Amino acid sequence: MDEFLQSLIRGLGTGSIYSLLALGFVIIYKSTQVISFAQPAFMLAGAVLVSYLAPQVSFFGAVVLAAAMIAVLALGVERTVLRPMVGKPVFVVAIITIGVDVVIRVVTNAFIGLDVRQVGDPWGLTTVSFLGAEVQQRYLVMIGTTAVVTIALFAFFRYSRIGLAMRAVAYDQEVALAQGISVGSVFALSWALAGGLAALAGVFVATGAGVDQQLWIVALKALPAIILGGLESLGGAVVGGLAVGIVESLFGTYQGDFAPWLGPNFALVAPYALMLLVLLVRPYGLFGKREVERL
Amino acid sequence: MKGRPELYTSYGQDMAFLNTRPKRAWTGGLVVLALLVPFLITDDLLQLLATGFVAAIGAIGLNIVTGYAGQVSLGHAFFLAIGAYTGAALSGSETGRVIGFGITSLPIWLLASGLVAAFFGVLVAPVAVRLRGLYLAIVTLGLVFLGEHVFREWTSLTGGPGVGRPAAIPELFGVRLDRDNAMFTAAQQLYLLMFVLLVIFGVLARNLVRSRVGRAFAAVRDRDLAASVIGVDLTKYKVLAFAVSSFYAGVAGALLFVVNGFFDPGSFSLLLSVQYIAMVLIGGAGTISGAIMGALFITLLPRITRELPAVLPFISGDATGTFTVFQLEAVLYGVLIIVFLIVEPRGLFGIWVRVRNYWRTWPFSY
Numbered sequence: 001m002d003e004f005l006q007s008l009i010r011g012l013g014t015g016s017i018y019s020l021l022a023l024g025f026v027i028i029y030k031s032t033q034v035i036s037f038a039q040p041a042f043m044l045a046g047a048v049l050v051s052y053l054a055p056q057v058s059f060f061g062a063v064v065l066a067a068a069m070i071a072v073l074a075l076g077v078e079r080t081v082l083r084p085m086v087g088k089p090v091f092v093v094a095i096i097t098i099g100v101d102v103v104i105r106v107v108t109n110a111f112i113g114l115d116v117r118q119v120g121d122p123w124g125l126t127t128v129s130f131l132g133a134e135v136q137q138r139y140l141v142m143i144g145t146t147a148v149v150t151i152a153l154f155a156f157f158r159y160s161r162i163g164l165a166m167r168a169v170a171y172d173q174e175v176a177l178a179q180g181i182s183v184g185s186v187f188a189l190s191w192a193l194a195g196g197l198a199a200l201a202g203v204f205v206a207t208g209a210g211v212d213q214q215l216w217i218v219a220l221k222a223l224p225a226i227i228l229g230g231l232e233s234l235g236g237a238v239v240g241g242l243a244v245g246i247v248e249s250l251f252g253t254y255q256g257d258f259a260p261w262l263g264p265n266f267a268l269v270a271p272y273a274l275m276l277l278v279l280l281v282r283p284y285g286l287f288g289k290r291e292v293e294r295l
Numbered sequence: 296m297k298g299r300p301e302l303y304t305s306y307g308q309d310m311a312f313l314n315t316r317p318k319r320a321w322t323g324g325l326v327v328l329a330l331l332v333p334f335l336i337t338d339d340l341l342q343l344l345a346t347g348f349v350a351a352i353g354a355i356g357l358n359i360v361t362g363y364a365g366q367v368s369l370g371h372a373f374f375l376a377i378g379a380y381t382g383a384a385l386s387g388s389e390t391g392r393v394i395g396f397g398i399t400s401l402p403i404w405l406l407a408s409g410l411v412a413a414f415f416g417v418l419v420a421p422v423a424v425r426l427r428g429l430y431l432a433i434v435t436l437g438l439v440f441l442g443e444h445v446f447r448e449w450t451s452l453t454g455g456p457g458v459g460r461p462a463a464i465p466e467l468f469g470v471r472l473d474r475d476n477a478m479f480t481a482a483q484q485l486y487l488l489m490f491v492l493l494v495i496f497g498v499l500a501r502n503l504v505r506s507r508v509g510r511a512f513a514a515v516r517d518r519d520l521a522a523s524v525i526g527v528d529l530t531k532y533k534v535l536a537f538a539v540s541s542f543y544a545g546v547a548g549a550l551l552f553v554v555n556g557f558f559d560p561g562s563f564s565l566l567l568s569v570q571y572i573a574m575v576l577i578g579g580a581g582t583i584s585g586a587i588m589g590a591l592f593i594t595l596l597p598r599i600t601r602e603l604p605a606v607l608p609f610i611s612g613d614a615t616g617t618f619t620v621f622q623l624e625a626v627l628y629g630v631l632i633i634v635f636l637i638v639e640p641r642g643l644f645g646i647w648v649r650v651r652n653y654w655r656t657w658p659f660s661y
Binding site for chain 1: 367422425426428429430432433434436437438440441443444445447448565569572576622625626628629630631632633636637640
């Protein structure tokens, strides 16, 4: 039972990272109908920034600063690279974001070098006792932070004027434009939000083991999460992220016992297998909206 | 119709394989040039070009499913891998470490690689039929990761990560093409082999896309709902597009490492898929010649950037400097994709079309 609880907490912890990333994907998708493959690069860049800033301004200051800087970077990318492509086929725009991802990642890698950089987080690998099981502190921090951030985001979309504007744009861009909403700044803001969330997620991934050049792969795990949840659903992104984290963690713990033929490290790809299964049954994800097409 | 080469009196004439005289002249000239090249340039360049031709076969395959039928696939690396391992396992010899069946005859293992890959393509296609746009892109991306896992773990087939296994053995009518013989060097033979195969598969693809099937693909790409209303069977054509595309990928995958002779499962990562996407987009989506241009361009790109340190002294040629050619190369992929999509969405093919149109009416080009 302890083992189960431990892997559950670990799953929820990594799952909350995926949730943060997935929220970024979904926010961008809702406002611009594009999946931004640049999220991994923003995540990596965020973690690297923190590893450089932390010695100067303390860990927590560095996290806030890095999230803000990555948000500005994402905003800049949207303004310069993505804005000329408004109205072009979504696939083409998605491929452009792959290009952006490659460029930012190569530049970031130059700052990482071949070593593993530490972000200087106060948790490390220390454990605390939680409901009778030894769990790593950092997972509890991740779960807590993600809960706070998610609630803040939902409140922002629900109650603030800008949040309302963003929802209007997601609902119908032209009508929103006719109401006097600046669709362009909504695009920019969505990218900034997604960038900030990715940076935060990057820091969490880097706690414990540090930052290396392979860190970005983690961000792609958020893709099964958003597919599971459905591309249009913020709630779905959170649930999908947590589900992916839990599935991955439980597979990591138990798959060696009940299905060794899948090979070691199957846990790392289990989310993708789960995604395939869910999509065969529900092609629009669990919470996605079924699109009615018209000619 | 003498003296009026561009007057078409039937649809068939307009859709003919090489419908204008300049096209015939250019194609003929290029083929002759390509056949002369092996006797003019050095072996290492020939090997590079041979790899480029193989990549072109793969890029044509991706272009059929993505450029013509509009089904975004990031899973091309997966199908390339299936082809590569089918070819290598069929033609390789059984050692204690990896399996092999010793069927070295090239036509047999080449066809088998294509068919096995096509089979997996057909398996994936039903998912594609049910999904729209970017959902499909992500699912095919998931396929790459699942494939990577399988190939990493199945060491008796793949030799395991970091170790790998020998690539397929190209033997045609009892002659090993990857060994020097009295008349030709290995590089010359492989170059000619790959060129002939590229011509065969290029012509086949061109014929496919100008047929009824090709028009159905284009209809599905442009608006699948409208296509189904006018009687295009969506399921059938999406499955067909995936099957043909995976067949090409399988063939290309089997040949891709023949030149190097060795490969390991780490080669089939997401990066490979992105490279093929880049080939198609930089070359020009929805054109066969564009895919070939894009594939050659992307394959030759590392070679070109390697030459840069000599010209631009601030770029460091070895791996330790602050701004190395390897970083430059990786950045260039990204930058080229971005620049081409924003500035010239039709890719290299589009540039060629503009050049052609300029000269067609020269000197009255406005």
